[in-house]
Amino acid sequence: MSTPIPKAELHVHIEGTLEPELAFALADRNGVRLDYASVDELRAAYSFTDLQSFLDLYYALMAVLRTERDFTDLAEAYLARAAAQGVRHAEIFFDPQAHAVRGVGMDTVVRGLSAALDAAEERHGVSTRLIMCFLRDRPAEEALATLEEARPYLGGAVSGVGLDSAEMGHPPEKFREVFARAREAGLHLVAHAGEEGPPAYVWQALDVLGVQRVDHGVRCLEDEALVERLRRERTPLTVCPFSNVRLRVVDRLEDHPLPRMLQAGLVVTVNSDDPAYFGGYAEDNMRGLRTALGLSDADVRTLARNSVTASFIDAERRTALL
Ligand code: ADE
């Protein structure tokens, strides 16, 4: 690979970085039986019709993640790959409720991930932040309880909260209270919106939850007033091109709306979402776009610069990366 452009990654689910090889290694280590005979058979199952069909496999494979060491190994593998792809700062999502339902608690997950993240700047030259996501297809009360469980880590290991999982039928409004509490705790706020869901969900993420960034947000283009609002307020959108193709949000990379989003003056960034499942990491997405959409060098530099300005890193590190 020629030298990748230095950038930040702002939308990656650590559980979505679980490569089939590591899934089998962890399954062996933990005595977990997988429904697939081999790495190739598992990879062949990575064919999705929509977000839900992906989520079904994504949650099922988490069965192999059991101990602190598993989470450390998962994050370490991602950070090494990200560094090789030019990522200098990563804001990493995790889904504690998906682990709690399997009897794996908050401490195991946060301590395990932190062991890798805390060493990442020295080991890989990658600064990091951890963002805890609530699963929007589970009850709002559970999200509140999850925030309370994470209380010892808030503002320390955990810098922000987000909202993910099945979008349709689960509007941001459902999580008004937990986001208000997270804001009181001084956390950064983001939410997935406008991936499969309508522009109304993006409005709610902004107006009801008060998010600082919108994850995906590609469907904003269906609403001119929304585009104008996002442009005027310079609200960053963490767009995930390979994900959008694999989850059939767009038909082909060649049809991706990212150039229209840039043209509309939106603060767009390029991210990998669940790279183990969607065919590539941050630089792979950037290169895919360049080839499929003919992005110019200037466009690529804008996207990389946006990723740093849209991040939650401190001023000194930001200056170093710009
Ligand atoms: N969880 C992991 N990846 C996701 C995505 N693309 N959308 C919603 N929830 C997710």
Ligand code: ZN
């Ligand atoms: Zn996502």
